[in-house]
Amino acid sequence: MRPNKLEQPILPDQGEDDLRAILGGTEIPTAYKIGYILNFYREPSFRRIEAEFGLTRPEIVILLALHFREGITAAEFCEFSGHLKAGVSRAAIALEKKDLIRRVTDPADSRRQRLFLTDAGRDLYSRYVPALKAREAAMLACLSGSERKQLDRLLDKLAAHVPDWGSASEL
Amino acid sequence: MRPNKLEQPILPDQGEDDLRAILGGTEIPTAYKIGYILNFYREPSFRRIEAEFGLTRPEIVILLALHFREGITAAEFCEFSGHLKAGVSRAAIALEKKDLIRRVTDPADSRRQRLFLTDAGRDLYSRYVPALKAREAAMLACLSGSERKQLDRLLDKLAAHVPDWGSASEL
DNA sequence: ACAAGAAAGTCTCATATGAGACCGAATAAG
DNA sequence: CTTATTCGGTCTCATATGAGACTTTCTTGT
Structure with missing residues (x-):
């Protein structure tokens, strides 16, 4: 029963029939x-990063996002991450306080702040991302190469159509 | 920028190339x-259920799980859901207070409590699950029948191998 | 140019959550 | 039998989060 926060939740040893009963x-x-x-992918990894590096979820994800999209604004980050703007704002302030990012007011629109990684931010990122990569590899280990291609193709398709799902108010 | 909690986060209208840049x-x-x-599947749906029915995440998921696994214990639920035992305990207490579940001490082991849906719990479940089904359908609408089969097969395989991922301490 | 409205980001408050200490019941060992 | 240990579940505390009010800046229409 999760004796330890860093322990992966353990499944009882059960056959695939029982797993089917669960899922x-x-x-x-x-x-x-x-x-x-x-x-099971995200929780153990993120909990570990939170504990080890003193970051919150939104902070972790912002660093991840900045790594391939420097100069993004908080609003843009909200749009594609689904995080709430208050959380992103808090996280950005906290990250700046820790010197992991810089916030630069956009000269063209002084409401906006563009976010940039500092060297320390890049460094921290490079220290926690290997764990995420390793766990992704573990997750995908049971798939063959062509199955992984299939999966990525399907995920790309699903992701591309996210905007078509319709607003939640129609639910 | 998420003006409304029930609004789905909106993606800027962008081509697939930009989406690829994001993802x-x-x-x-x-x-x-x-x-x-x-x-984008879960957040809008769950936020809506939280707001509309006054349930928390773990409560929602417990009702979902009980619907096909009545009599499960909190510990069992923790194992396959990845939720923390404290949260599950809180949620079970709250659900009982709302008369949505009953908690029955296991005669064979009086530490254990088996959880059962009440009629009210079943009723509440049946009022919120259609929204989840509808959103799943929207999510999958972009896939063909055979693509959905592919996806489900891959997900089953991944899910079946979750216990092999190794403990988080190896990360 | 000005007023009205939208947008970006911050702040505040109440609530949910994570972590781990704690308690009582069951099991195992001597 | 008695004691130590594990296990299911609860409780407490600090922190993270969601919701939405608020401030300032930009945009639009007149």
Whole structure:
């Protein structure tokens, strides 16, 4: 029962039939399975990073995003990450205080702040990303090369169509 | 920028190349994409359920799980859901207070409590699950029938191998 | 040029959550 | 039998988070 925060939650040793009983019984099987897999990918990794480097979730994700999208604004980050603007604002302030990013007011629109990694931020990122990569590799280890290609193709397609899902108010 | 909590975060209207710039740049592309997709599936739906029915995340998920696994204990739920035991305990207490579940001490081991849906719990579940189903359908709408089969097969495989990922302490 | 409205980001408050200490029940060992 | 240990569950405390009010800046229409 999760004796330790860094311990991966352990599944009882059970056959695939029982696993099917766990995962196959919902009325939202695909979403449920994605959630299940992602939980076991993300939670242990993120908890460890939080504990080890003193970062919060939004802070971790902002550093991740800045690594390939420097100069992004908080609002842009909200749009594609789904985080709330208050959380992003808090995280950006905290990251700046820790000297991991710089916030530069956009000269063209002084409401906006563009975010940039500092050397320290890049360094910190490079110290925690290997764990995430390793865990992704562990997650994908059971798939063959062509299965991984399939999976990535399907995920790309799903991701590309996210904007078409319709607003939540239609739910 | 998320003006409303029930509003789905809106992506700027951008071509697939830009989307690739958002999603393809990480060092953990598969995990990142799964997270991206799941965020946009889960957050709006769950926020709506939270607001509309006064439930917390763990409460929502417990009701979901009980719907196909009645009599589960809190510890079992922790194991396959990845939730923390304190959260599950709190949620179970709250759900019982709302008469949505019953907690029955296991006669064989009086430490354990088995959880069962009440009629009210079943009813509440049936009122919020359609929204989740609808959103899953929207998510999958861009895939063909055979692509969905592919996806489910890959997810089943990934889910079945979760226990092999190794403990987080190896990260 | 001015007023009205939208947008970016910050702040505040209440609540949810994570971590781990704690308690009582069950099991194992001597 | 008695004691130590593990295990299911609860409690407490500090922190993170969600929601939305608020401030300032930009945009639009007249």
